[in-house]
Amino acid sequence: MSGNDGDTAAGAFAEDFEGPAYSRELWSRATDVGSTVTVGRSRAEQAAGQIARLAAAIPAGERIGSKDELRKLCGVSVGTINEAIKLAQTRGIITSRPGPGGGLFACDPSPLSRMNGWFRTAADQDSAFNEAVQIRDAIAPLLIEEVLRRITLADQDALAEHLEHVRRTRTSGTVSDFVWACWALHARLADMGKGVLLNTLYLSIMDVGTSYVRTELETTPPEDVDPSPLAEVMEDLVDALARRDNDAAIDALRRTVPTMILRRHTLDSPS
Template sequence: MDAPALRRADWEPQPTDRASAPTRPERAAEQLAALAAAVDPGDRLGTKEELRARCGVSVGTFNEALRLVQARGVVSVRPGPGGGLFASRQSPMVRLGNSVLALDDDAASVADAVRLRDALDPLLVEDALRHASASDVAAMRTELERMKATTADRDGTAFVRANWALHARIAEVSPNVILRSVYTSLLDIIESHVLSVQPDEAHPLPEYIRSRYELHAALVDAIADRDHRRALELIHEHNTTMDGSATRDEATTEELPR
């Protein structure tokens, strides 16, 4: 006969670590990724309904899992007769400070765009220091708040996209139409090829987001204060720690041009 449960801990359900436990979509995504890893790139895995039933999840949960594996470049979806889910070649990767960007197949365009964007950043900060009005600074702070809001969801992809929106807002201050146009076009190129943002295994996502948010908040403060030296120091730090050094395409590693 079992001993009576005399202590609260003996009969109350114990809390679980929700932060570390995978969600149902994440577990289903792991199943799909495992299926894709077991076959050759281009092989058909099955229809959505067949795979949903195999994962044993609802339609909504399966669609979220499918979004996750598509973002990682593990699975692609083809419509029509004979369509369904197919194993994909692993996406190229670009290191971004303490995170990694999963890209579509055009990693070279992203590398070139990042290099040019880094070169133009100091020019735009110079213009912001000279020309930013109080309303411009307020708009930058609004973008900062959006960046901060993404930290609650631990969503690295949303955070980086909000980061790019802040840079686009800083660029809007420049009276140089050509500079502004070229810069925003580069941001569009980078964003259009990014599938997802994943934290570096050695650096937890909250740590990455916090450090990047603090750097951008300090940059906006420096622009608001017309602190030329501090603003240029910060954009130099941004461009030497944010956008990194390597792309990875399966087993191949190459240096990104700086």
């Protein structure tokens, strides 16, 4: 890793790396993007996550508590808990009942609501990150098969341009620039498949990974950040797609794990 990278690695990443991979604008600021994880979550979003976990731990229809009880539990202001409750109600997690014996009650949300809630609260959970990687590995053959069936010379040129941007940011950009370039390449790859559900699921999983890395980098010294392994996997992925090598492309996709840039995760990984 170059001196320029090292000077800005963890600190710049934690400050600059603020959004998911759908666009540069979203990447540069905290935002809520529908069914995907919210990066740089607000206090209301965090409180809504706490409420979701409470609701998930009890049967549907059971009372969670009053608004004031939840406010004290979450340690937030009246305005913040009002916003958090509104978020939880919108997502089908809880419902409110007025009058004596009223309060906030757990709902039995639809499978889609449960999935959306999982993505929103997954950013700082080790188990959620690991599960997201497992799901990504499972759908990798579907995505690659779809991409190789549709890939054109123009698509190859676009991937090559993205890869060149990865190389430039690897040598002269900040860590946030580099990781953005890698995920922009993956977003372009997903878009080539044209499958809306598969595309959305894949990008949502990418959000979980990048959000998790952002959290990890807040406590990672600059000298423990190394983009090289991820940069090498990007090269392998684009090369395999250019050669129409299905197995190699799947392998490269599965080897793309955002924590590769953290030395301690690389050392902890099984050989």
